[in-house]
Amino acid sequence: MREIGVTTRKDIHNSEIPVLCKSCEARHRGICGALDSDQLIELAKHTRQVKQHSGAELVADSEEVNSYANVMQGVVKLTKMLSDGRQQVIGLQFAPDFLGRPFATESKMSAEAASDVSLCKIPRKALEAMMKESPELEHRLLMQTLKELDEARDWMVTLGRKTAAEKVASFLYLIATHIDPSLDPDEMTSAKFDLPLTRVDIADFLGLTVETVSRQLTKLRKDDVIQIEHNRTFIVPSMERLELRCG
Amino acid sequence: MREIGVTTRKDIHNSEIPVLCKSCEARHRGICGALDSDQLIELAKHTRQVKQHSGAELVADSEEVNSYANVMQGVVKLTKMLSDGRQQVIGLQFAPDFLGRPFATESKMSAEAASDVSLCKIPRKALEAMMKESPELEHRLLMQTLKELDEARDWMVTLGRKTAAEKVASFLYLIATHIDPSLDPDEMTSAKFDLPLTRVDIADFLGLTVETVSRQLTKLRKDDVIQIEHNRTFIVPSMERLELRCG
DNA sequence: CGTAACCTTGAACTTCATCAAGGAAGGTGG
DNA sequence: CCACCTTCCTTGATGAAGTTCAAGGTTACG
Numbered sequence: 001m002r003e004i005g006v007t008t009r010k011d012i013h014n015s016e017i018p019v020l021c022k023s024c025e026a027r028h029r030g031i032c033g034a035l036d037s038d039q040l041i042e043l044a045k046h047t048r049q050v051k052q053h054s055g056a057e058l059v060a061d062s063e064e065v066n067s068y069a070n071v072m073q074g075v076v077k078l079t080k081m082l083s084d085g086r087q088q089v090i091g092l093q094f095a096p097d098f099l100g101r102p103f104a105t106e107s108k109m110s111a112e113a114a115s116d117v118s119l120c121k122i123p124r125k126a127l128e129a130m131m132k133e134s135p136e137l138e139h140r141l142l143m144q145t146l147k148e149l150d151e152a153r154d155w156m157v158t159l160g161r162k163t164a165a166e167k168v169a170s171f172l173y174l175i176a177t178h179i180d181p182s183l184d185p186d187e188m189t190s191a192k193f194d195l196p197l198t199r200v201d202i203a204d205f206l207g208l209t210v211e212t213v214s215r216q217l218t219k220l221r222k223d224d225v226i227q228i229e230h231n232r233t234f235i236v237p238s239m240e241r242l243e244l245r246c247g
Numbered sequence: 248m249r250e251i252g253v254t255t256r257k258d259i260h261n262s263e264i265p266v267l268c269k270s271c272e273a274r275h276r277g278i279c280g281a282l283d284s285d286q287l288i289e290l291a292k293h294t295r296q297v298k299q300h301s302g303a304e305l306v307a308d309s310e311e312v313n314s315y316a317n318v319m320q321g322v323v324k325l326t327k328m329l330s331d332g333r334q335q336v337i338g339l340q341f342a343p344d345f346l347g348r349p350f351a352t353e354s355k356m357s358a359e360a361a362s363d364v365s366l367c368k369i370p371r372k373a374l375e376a377m378m379k380e381s382p383e384l385e386h387r388l389l390m391q392t393l394k395e396l397d398e399a400r401d402w403m404v405t406l407g408r409k410t411a412a413e414k415v416a417s418f419l420y421l422i423a424t425h426i427d428p429s430l431d432p433d434e435m436t437s438a439k440f441d442l443p444l445t446r447v448d449i450a451d452f453l454g455l456t457v458e459t460v461s462r463q464l465t466k467l468r469k470d471d472v473i474q475i476e477h478n479r480t481f482i483v484p485s486m487e488r489l490e491l492r493c494g
Numbered sequence: 495c496g497t498a499a500c501c502t503t504g505a506a507c508t509t510c511a512t513c514a515a516g517g518a519a520g521g522t523g524g
Numbered sequence: 525c526c527a528c529c530t531t532c533c534t535t536g537a538t539g540a541a542g543t544t545c546a547a548g549g550t551t552a553c554g
Binding site: 445446447457458461462464465478 | 499500501502503
């Protein structure tokens with residue numbers, strides 16, 4: 001895995017919050033919110049900010065887990081594959097989600113940068129050490145895991161019981177409400193965003209084929225539920241109207 | 248002569264352990280394994296063993312959460328419903344699983360006894376109080392949640408990418424390997440079990456219709472992958488052969 | 495012994511997948 | 525900067541998997 005734009009933090013001597021943490025979503029709403037400034041400084045000795053281009057494989061299936069990460073920017077795609085190559089996207093992670101399966105020695109899925117991403121990588125040992133010192137950190141990890149479980153179960157309903165049209169609408173709704181971590185989903189009335197996934201990825205997320213996804217998008221466009229600019233840029237004039245299509 | 252700092256996995260041969268805890272799977276492999284005998288005694292003051300018949304609603308959707316439970320015997324079915332009535336089973340819980348969504352004020356799913364079950368109910372307050380005292384308890388809860396997340400994601404692959412035949416085989420495989428908590432899935436070569444779910448439930452778990460489930464079961468029977476006694480009692484002569492059908 | 499719930503099977507139909515072709519977008523090297 | 529290539533996306537025609545509708549059989553239980 002080739003990394004771009006690596007920044008190492010080793011020039012911190014006082015009890016100020018590390019510079020990179022100050023603007024980090026994970027500091028506020030992610031797991032780092034569990035830590036006081038001394039702990040942050042300690043942790044920051046081991047973390048590295050890493051940027052990756054879209055398409056980069058972050059964690060391979062069956063790979064040994066040696067580090068975790070916080071998603072600082074961009075979208076990460078989690079996938080599983082059947083032995084014959086059929087693929088299923090089992091989750092998307094946005095800032096400030098935690099990336100990695102705590103207490104697993106081997107990854108049971110693969111993680112890929114869906115868009116350009118920046119991550120704050122934490123070596124496994126460092127996180128585990130910090131966890132022993134801070135029950136609050138483990139608490140945050142539990143909250144994060146519960147959130148992911150809620151999302152996975154919601155998605156199971158989409159996969160199991162929704163029609164192709166409802167699946168595609170649900171996907172767009174998910175992206176619109178999650179892509180910008182600074183926006184409050186409850187207050188959105190309209191939205192404009194760049195899709196972080198290809199049509200193939202969307203199909204793999206929805207349990208459909210590319211063709212079906214494409215046809216359903218066309219249908220949503222013709223029904224004025226969405227406008228499509230340049231294939232990847234979408235406009236949702238009325239989130240309410242989109243939500244009605246979600247089943 | 249009370250032991251101090253006892254490791255959690257070992258049995259403690261101590262007469263102070265509450266009677267009901269002694270034979271409880273949750274004591275060994277569930278969240279109660281986090282507790283020492285003093286803590287168990289404290290917790291047992293608040294817990295109640297409850298038996299429920301198949302079909303009983305344990306937690307209703309949108310219900311306020313006032314208690315949690317450990318599954319001691321039987322199978323619990325977790326479901327979500329779309330506004331028009333379409334239903335999806337999003338998980339099954341076996342002994343010694345923990346039942347309930349920590350830190351949620353309101354349940355976002357409904358839980359029903361799929362078979363006759365016995366539960367060890369814990370009032371919300373009692374568990375939360377115990378959690379503050381014991382980081383190890385919160386750790387166990389994290390492990391349980393991670394396990395459920397792994398299972399949910401595995402099932403997403405089944406829902407999204409498997410054929411009806413593969414789905415039904417996967418379901419039978421899941422039940423065969425989970426129904427008896429005392430059996431090791433890795434060492435099973437054949438199996439006999441009572442299905443805890445109706446055909447409708449199975450369909451709702453697999454994202455199929457009853458008719459399709461029925462047809463696929465008939466096919467598996469004709470292909471000698473399974474034998475069916477009395478509709479609910481199944482025999483799997485070769486787990487290996489069943490696994491081959493899971494995709 | 496009769497009723498209700500559950501399960502199976504068949505036939506017609508629908509939705510989505512597959513197969514096939516062509517079009518836009520983006521990056522690369524001439 | 526343009527031509528080319530590759531990757532991504534759309535659209536149409538055809539077909540298969542699974543749903544829907546309908547009927548009858550089985551099982552459990554009062």
